[in-house]
Amino acid sequence: MTPVVLDGKQLVPELVMEVALDCRAVILCADAAERVSRCREMVEELVAAGKVVYGVSTGFGKFSDVHISPQDAAKLQINLIRSHACAVGSPLPEATVRALMLLRANALAKGYSGIRPVTLQLLIDCINLGVHPVVPEQGSLGASGDLAPLSHLALVLMGEGEAFYQGERLPGAAALARAGLKPITLQAKEGLALINGTQIMTSIGTLTFMKAQRLAQIADAIAALTLESLRGIPEAFAEEVHQARPYPEQIGVAKNFRTLLKGSKLTTRQGEIRVQDAYSLRCLPQVHGATRQVLDYVRDKLTIEINSATDNPLLFPEDGQVISGGNFHGQPIAFAMDFLKIGMSELANISERRTERLVNPALSGGLPPFLSRNPGIGSGLMITQYVSASLVSENKVLAHPASVDSIPSSANQEDHVSMGTTAARHAVQVVDNVSKVLAIELICAAEAAEFIGADGLAPATRALYEKLRTLVPPVVDDRSTSADIERTADALLSGEFLVAVEAITGPLY
Structure with missing residues (x-):
């Protein structure tokens, strides 16, 4: 694959995923390099002039x-990184770290941050050579940027901290050395430029959004298989019905x-057989379509954020201004992540209701109780619905908005924060739970x-059924289905x- 060219303006979630998961290389475009150099010259002029x-x-x-005196400018940046590197918890997955490194590099490439070209290039080299800093997942308030976690990234560029390299967890200096790289000594403004931003919440959010989008699409196919297994009525999906309520997403799902x-x-x-289906079948375009509206909103906000300068202060060499602002505040992404949690939780809620209809003999229209081939002696898929109910209940807790909370920090100078990284981390858990809820529905629908x-299935749902059967055999006799669910998810x-x-279908909406 050709490298992704960073210019601070045109990164999209799909490219973030390719760099994060497929290890696609990254290069800096010439125009961006020129902007970075020009901005750095301005920083050095300000230091030399003793400006505040x-x-x-x-x-x-x-x-x-x-x-702070000019003589202490470098020491200030080094102390900043060391003191702020106090995040806790499990390390972020390496794919997420690759994404956050990419997003930080793209933000710096905009040319408003005052980073030295050599420092930005080291960050890009770490992406391309697979030096992945150990970044603990907890500790960000989501305003003043993701300070604590991002400081662990900056430590490695200084030859400190820890990093993963070729599967081994090493001291930062050793990881750089094995990759043939040398650490840098941070100069004026550089520490702040590296950590004052929203890249933790946005990298987690972008990769989670991409998974959520994929689940939303396949959820339509799983629901279609369930509808067939329950002998449902597709007339509810007629085009004229949805043109009468013209939400584009609802129309697309129908x-x-x-x-x-x-x-x-x-x-x-x-x-x-019946005049109308239950809501969990009849209202599929309305409910799944509403989740698509959420995903459209989230995509828009993430795309803006990954192409934004989110540190402080920002430097504008064209007119010689240095402006202290608040672009580091994560509120837009905090809201987006909370919204994502809600939208995806509903996708799981309605899926669990369809699973209940498949296994409940009072609702399934003649299917064996709990899809058991030997009811009574065999429990069949009875308890898979319990698991699904447990997961959707857990999602209801996780969907509580993190963005409505704020705790002042820095002696009340930073008196309102977003908690956006907490929202993003919870979104990861929600989406993971949704994948398992949909897996349970798919397993039950295939059994039904x-x-x-199954010979009567539509070609598209038949392909879904046959793909499942390469992973999960029919439940002829009772067995543990934990591995089946995990594998399917x-x-x-x-x-x-x-x-x-x-x-079979071509690209779905």
Whole structure:
């Protein structure tokens, strides 16, 4: 693959995922390099002139009124990183660290941060050579940037801290040396430029969004298989119904269902078995479509954020201004992550209700109780619905908005914070739970299809069913299905099922 060219303006979530997961290389475009150099010259002129600039000739936070001499400018930045590197918890996954390194490099490439070109290049070299700082996941308030976690990234550039390299956890200096790189000594403004930003919450959020988008698409196919197994009525997806309430996302999801169910011999017509389906089947375009609205909102905010300068102060060489502002405040991403949690939780809520209809003999329209082949002696898939209910209940706790909380910091100088990184971390857990809830529905729907005749499935849902059967055999006799659920959830997240379905349907909405 050709390298991703960073210019601070055109990064999109799909490219972030390719760098994070596929280790696609990164280069800095010439225009961005020129902007970075010009901005750095301005920093050096300010230091030489003895101008008062926050974080360059002053302390940080409440210490912004403390003057720092030019002789101590470098020491100030080094102390900043060492003192702020106090995050705790498990290390972020290496893919997330690659994403945050990319996002930080892209923000610096905008040319407003005052970083030296050599420091930015070292960050890019670490991405390309696989030096991944050990970044603990907890400790950010999501305003003044993700200070504590990002400081662990900066430590490695200084030859301190720890990093993963080729699967081994090493001291930062050793990891750099093995990759053939040399640490740098931070100069004026550079420590602040590296840590004053929203890249932790945004990197977590971007990778989680990409997984969520994939789950939202395959959820339509899983629900279509369930509808067939319950002999549902596809007339609820008629185009004229959804044009009468013209949400684009609802219209798009309804079209998906018409495509997915085309050629099915298992669906029924109004009045043939029942006049109307339950809401968890009939209202699929309305509910799944509303989740797509959430995802559209989240994509928009993430795309803006990953192409933003989010540190402070910002330097504008064109007119010689240095402006202290608040672009480091994570409120837009905090809201987006909380919204993502809510939208994805609902995708799981309605999926669990469909699973209940599949296993409950009072609701399944004649399917064996709990899809057991020997009811009574065998419990079949009874307890998978319990697991699904547990996961959706957990999501309701996780979906509580982190963004409504704020605790003042730095002696009340930083008196309102976003808690955006907490929201993003909880979104990871929600999306992981959703993948398992959908996996349970898929396993149950496939089992139900065998009872009513899988040969009658539509070509698209038949492809979904057959793909599942390469991972999960029929539950002929009772067995533990934990590994089946986990394996299926992983394949849903990886996109394997979506590829199988879209080979029949073409790209779904």
